[in-house]
Amino acid sequence: MYANTHSPASNRGRIIRRTRSSYLIRSGNDCIEGTLSTRLKNESGSNPVVVGDMVVWNEAAQITEVLPRHNWLSRRSAVPMPSSYAQEQVLVANVDQVVPVLAAANPRPAWNLLDRFLVSAEASDIPALIVLTKLDLVAGRHLQEIEAIAEEYRAIGYAVVLTSTATGRGLDELKVCLQGRLSALLGKSGVGKTSLLNAIEPGLGQRVQATSKATGKGRHTTTTTEIFALALGGALVDTPGMREFGLWDVDGRDLAWFFPEMRPFLGRCKFGASCRHDEEPGCTIRKAVVEGLISPYRYQSYLKLRAEA
Numbered sequence: 001m002y003a004n005t006h007s008p009a010s011n012r013g014r015i016i017r018r019t020r021s022s023y024l025i026r027s028g029n030d031c032i033e034g035t036l037s038t039r040l041k042n043e044s045g046s047n048p049v050v051v052g053d054m055v056v057w058n059e060a061a062q063i064t065e066v067l068p069r070h071n072w073l074s075r076r077s078a079v080p081m082p083s084s085y086a087q088e089q090v091l092v093a094n095v096d097q098v099v100p101v102l103a104a105a106n107p108r109p110a111w112n113l114l115d116r117f118l119v120s121a122e123a124s125d126i127p128a129l130i131v132l133t134k135l136d137l138v139a140g141r142h143l144q145e146i147e148a149i150a151e152e153y154r155a156i157g158y159a160v161v162l163t164s165t166a167t168g169r170g171l172d173e174l175k176v177c178l179q180g181r182l183s184a185l186l187g188k189s190g191v192g193k194t195s196l197l198n199a200i201e202p203g204l205g206q207r208v209q210a211t212s213k214a215t216g217k218g219r220h221t222t223t224t225t226e227i228f229a230l231a232l233g234g235a236l237v238d239t240p241g242m243r244e245f246g247l248w249d250v251d252g253r254d255l256a257w258f259f260p261e262m263r264p265f266l267g268r269c270k271f272g273a274s275c276r277h278d279e280e281p282g283c284t285i286r287k288a289v290v291e292g293l294i295s296p297y298r299y300q301s302y303l304k305l306r307a308e309a
């Protein structure tokens with residue numbers, strides 16, 4: 001149904017889905033299918049309009065303007081090419097929180113990928129909520145390990161929810177964290193992002209698919225980024241699974257700042273701001289790792305990202 005385009009207030013809305021040739025815009029209770037105006041098509045940069053953007057369209061249902069973004073989450077373009085040609089890929093804009101999702105098993109949790117999401121969220125000034133799901137698949141020592149790691153992230157200050165769509169564990173707690181907010185689910189293929197969406201909003205019935213038995217890898221069941229409104233208030237952005245997440249526009253010198261547990265130690269290294277917190281003598285960050293004040297795993301993530309930045 002087309003909105004009344006004569007009233008200036010009505011031709012504004014939010015991009016809720018993007019396909020190859022068109023954009024689905026929600027405005028109040030209406031959905032409008034729009035295309036890009038010639039001016040926006042010619043705009044430099046690869047992501048003039050992304051899911052979450054607030055836009056204005058004209059009588060021909062052409063998007064003519066993108067309102068300034070409050071925030072956006074980007075990664076380095078996954079296309080393999082010389083890094084000098086790397087491009088920014090904006091995944092989503094104007095969200096209230098990002099929700100990295102990891103499976104306790106099948107596929108195994110990718111903690112470094114989680115740290116990439118967290119650093120990127122910190123750099124974009126977007127709060128993060130960590131969801132560990134498929135908890136029904138682990139028991140005993142494996143379960144204790146997952147719970148211990150969850151505690152480490154809580155100690156840093158992140159909210160962590162442990163869920164299972166098979167048993168219903170943690171879903172009520174998750175709902176409280178999602179209520180009234182626009183939250184973006186992020187994670188590898190097959191971790192259970194769409195399953196969480198379906199569990200929270202049973203009417204949706206979005207397609208999910210078993211991970212490949214042979215490889216344990218996901219099958220990329222979700223292929224488009226889309227916003228789904230939640231009956232409890234707020235909305236979820238479901239995204240296609242991501243295997244890689246290269247940081248975009250994060251200066252190596254700022255990287256430690258985006259590990260919140262490192263902040264209290266910054267500025268006190270012997271070599272001051274030029275310290276890479278690697279092998280330098282008198283490094284307060286490495287000292288904090290040795291003293292058990294910073295998780296060695298998080299520090300390894302830091303070093304890995306530092307080498308890339």
Ligand SMILES: Nc1nc2c(ncn2[C@@H]2O[C@H](COP(=O)(O)OP(=O)(O)OP(=O)(O)O)[C@@H](O)[C@H]2O)c(=O)[nH]1
Pocket residue numbers: 133134135136137163164165166167187188189190191192193194195196207208209210211218219220221222223239240241242
């Ligand atoms: N045992 C168990 N299986 C789950 C759980 N959540 C999801 N699954 C299964 O995991 C598989 C993948 O789930 P999806 O929800 O499609 O995963 P996804 O993250 O959306 O994957 P992509 O769309 O490819 O990114 C499906 O077979 C689900 O039934 C869970 O809590 N426990």
Ligand SMILES: [Mg+2]
Pocket residue numbers: 193194195208221222238239240241
């Ligand atoms: Mg999915």
Ligand SMILES: [Zn+2]
Pocket residue numbers: 269275276277278280282283284285286
């Ligand atoms: Zn240092």
